[in-house]
Amino acid sequence: MSDLVNTLGIKVVSLSSNESIISLKVSDEIKQPHGIVHGGINAVLAETAASLAGAQNVPEGSTVVGVDLTTHHLQAVKCGTLVAKATPLHVGFNLQTWQVEIHNDDRLTSVSQVTLSRVGNKDHH
Structure with a gap:
C-alpha cells in the first residue's frame, strides 16, 4: 500500500x-x-477505492492512475467510520470509470466518479 493509505489508516475491507x-x-x-471531515478525505477515499479495484483489471506490469475525479459532498461527518465502495461504470483497455459511494453508518455522505488511465506495459492485450 502507498504511504498515504498507511498514514491515514485506510483499511481494505474487500477487493x-x-x-x-x-x-x-x-x-x-x-x-x-x-x-x-475534510472534503479532501472523500476524494482520497474515492480515488483509492477505484484505483485498488481498477488495478485488478490490467495485466501484470501495468497499473492505473487517476486522471479525473469529481466528488460531491452530500452530508457532513463528525464521527464514526467512513466506508467507500467502488463499482465500475466502464472498464476498457486504457480507461476505466468508477462510481464511488461513501457511507457513514447507513447515511450516504459522498459520491464520486473516478476515471483511471492504464500505465505501464501496453503491448499486451
Missing part, C-alpha cells in the same frame, strides 16, 4: 476486479477546523 470496499475511522487528524 476484486469489479468492486472494492475500504474504510477509514474518523479522527481529529482528518477534520477541518470546523470539526467535520
